[in-house]
Amino acid sequence: MPELPEVETVKNELAPHILGRTFTDITILWDGIVKIPSVEEFRSRLVGQKITDLSRHGKYLALALNSDDLLVIHMKMSGSLLLSRDSREPPKYTRAIFHLDGGISMFFRDPRKFGRVWLVRDWRMAAQRLGPEPLEPEFTPQVLAQRLKNRKAPVKALICDQSVIAGIGNMYADEALFVAKINPLRSGSSLTPEELERLHQAIQQTLRTAIRNKGASIVNYYRPGGEPGTAHFEFNVAHGRGKNCPDCGRPIQRIAVRNRGTYFCPKCQPAG
DNA sequence: CCCGGAACCTGAAGGC
């Protein structure tokens, strides 16, 4: 599932192939993928526009166009953006084809139909209430502390909340909490300054390592060239069903937090 | 505002 490291990888690997190119045609194979505006307006406004910049906001990818519009893309759980030189036979589950000049096409493949695209003037029209970027200088331990204090919800749920911090999802929340040695069920308000410092450090370290490894391909994530990432090979607990804690050797436990599979080590991350 | 749960969606995997 694409979270911050996966979207960052997609952005970095798309850029050299699509930057400066112009959309020559748009094929929408499933209308529901276009969130804003109508499918017809989406196509007509996009064709002829040149891609001038790529940026990432949380898990949202934004392609800036010379018209000052932004093509915003969210891959949600099962989406991938795949580059090809042959648009005649898109892979199964392709929902949209972005044809570019120079004979390149970008397929938006998404088996689960959760992914969406927007054509808007400001990326905030697609990504409402996005918290701070965890890898930007603005994200300090103090900022994290401020955003978690007075919150009774489990810290796992809070750091997965895009309005608290942008870009973290289920996998990296589990990884960061393991590295910080914090139980996922602890409430935000119960964390000590030392724990908040460790969590801040763990979030940045976990995300940076995953970006270096081009993202994690547990299910349904492929890089634009079709290759998987390798970040999941270094996971400590995430999706660690049946595995043992790399630190103490005890079995990793699976619980549900807000209906999301949550993996942790009961010994290394004791309940508060 | 805060919290927790449901809904969206479909393929994979497991149980019997």
Added chain:
DNA sequence: TGCCTTCAGGTTCCGG
């Protein structure tokens, strides 16, 4: 073999 249930989870919506 095949049907059925469960699981996967990013985001939004809704009720308390």
